[in-house]
Amino acid sequence: MRNYFKIVTCFAFVLCTMGVYTSAVFSYSxxxxxxxxxxxxxxxxxxxxxxxxxxxxxxxxxxxxxxxxxxxxxxxxxxxxxxxxxxxxxxxxxxxxxxxxxxxxxxxxxxxxxxxxxxxxxxxxxxxxxxxxxxxxxxxxxxxxxxxxxxxxxxxxxxxxxxxxxxxxxxxxxxxxxxxxxxxxGTATPTPTPTASTTPTILPTATLTPTPTASVTPTPTPTTSVTPTLPPTATPIPTSSPTPMPTPTGCENESILASPGELVLKSGEDGEVKVTLIPIEGCLPEEGEVVTAKINKSDRKRISISPRSATTDVNGEAFFVITAKNKTGNAKVKFRYENLKDTVKVKVIK
The missing domain is CATH 2.60.40.4060 (Reeler domain)
Structure with missing residues (x-):
């Protein structure tokens, strides 16, 4: 009876230990x-x-x-x-x-x-x-x-x-x-205030007093009378008018490009797709924008996509991986950013 009790006690301890170990292993999922x-x-x-x-x-x-x-x-x-x-x-x-x-x-x-x-x-x-x-x-x-x-x-x-x-x-x-x-x-970008235009100030024209003609005493040799030279009239100097600085407009992405546009994959093979957000002219690519990927329900037997959404890097690019499944045929992946869309065609072969 005593031995039986020892066996049962030992068995219970082993089960408890296994339970703790299993819990520790699987809890991290x-x-x-x-x-x-x-x-x-x-x-x-x-x-x-x-x-x-x-x-x-x-x-x-x-x-x-x-x-x-x-x-x-x-x-x-x-x-x-x-x-x-x-x-x-x-x-x-x-x-x-x-x-x-x-x-x-x-x-x-x-x-x-x-x-x-x-x-x-x-x-x-x-x-x-x-x-x-x-x-x-x-x-x-x-x-x-x-x-x-x-x-x-x-x-x-x-x-x-x-x-x-x-x-x-x-x-x-x-x-x-x-x-x-x-x-x-960083610092928040302030809204620029337009600079008011200034009306130029015209300087008044200077009043000139002519220099009188000097009297010339006649001599045996005739002397030519000298005509006085008057200073030129001063030209008005306008005050420069500051040029108003234009208010910058917000930069936006005007199009989306997924490349390559077509993929041919064997069953079990992966293909990488780069999705680029193209900003309007004069703007830099935007980092941290979220691009999503979607596969039609009928095409999910042929391909899978990972991740389902990705954020753009400093170059305005996001990356996805398309994996071909066992079923052959044609499929499509649609990439979207706000109201911009592009599609990649995928052909799965054996």
Whole structure:
């Protein structure tokens, strides 16, 4: 009886231990513990620590992990910040993001835009949810960051850690990445005030007094009478009128271009598409603009697109990856920015 009790007790302990281990392994699919971005405030900790996803050296994978955000901000402004993977083909992905000023103090707060992300209670961190981790291939997460309402020590640095997971439900065989991006405080552009035009002031014409002719005493040799030379009349000098400065107009994007316009892909093959927002003449490309991609329901058996939305970089460009599935035939991907649209045709072959 005593031995039986020992066996039951041991078995219960093993089950309990396995339950704790399994819980620790699978809980990260719904987001890692806050404080794993690799920032100084986190003591540079990531999920690559001992006992976690440490099969490989940090940043040793072949994927590209990146943060897309504007290069400057205004106090209290809300910006779009996107964290993404490219050149990846694993089944699961995750991330965690924070922002610190130059004194390594938390700066601003994060907010969610969909069910793909979640924030800490104080808004200092944002990370993936279970839904957000279920992105295969290239993955991306869109977030909102509200800048501090009062000035902080420049610059603000975004710190992100990403997990490129194989999806086997364990902590083994996954790659961990880190990346940073800096933004600096800018100034709001004031509305220019037109300069009033000034009426020129005309100087009065000077009154000239002629010099009288001198009397000449006759001599045996005739002397020619000298005609006095009068000074010229002064020309009025107008006061210069300042030229009013024109009020600058807002820069807008006038067209969208997706290239290449056509792709031929074999089943399982990927193709990259670059979408460029073209501004009106005289304007620079806009960074941080959101471009969306859509596939018709009937074409989803042939192709997939990742990410579903991406933000433009400093060149006004956003990048997407189209993956061909097993069903052959023709399909289309529609890219959109506000009221601008462009389409890429895709032919899937064996």
């Amino acid at each position: 719904s987001g890692p513990p806050f404080g794993r971005t690799g920032s100084p405030a986190d003591n540079f900790k990531t999920c690559n620590d001992t006992g976690c996803h440490n099969s490989f050296v940090l940043n040793s994978g072949s994927a590209k992990f990146s943060i897309s955000a504007p290069s400057s901000y205004i106090l209290g402004e809300t910006l779009s910040v996107t964290v993404s993977f490219s050149n990846s083909n694993t089944l699961k992905h995750g991330f965690e993001l924070s922002a610190l000023d130059a004194n390594n103090k938390y700066a601003g707060t994060f907010n969610t835009v969909d069910n793909q992300t979640q924030t800490s209670s104080d808004g200092n961190y944002i990370e993936h949810t279970s839904a957000g981790s279920s992105q295969s291939g290239n993955a991306s997460w869109n977030t909102k960051w509200t800048a501090p309402s009062s000035e902080v020590q420049n610059p603000v640095t975004f710190y992100a850690a990403g997990n490129e997971a194989n999806g086997d439900g364990s902590r083994d065989g996954d790659y961990i990445y880190t990346i940073t991006k800096q933004v600096s405080i």
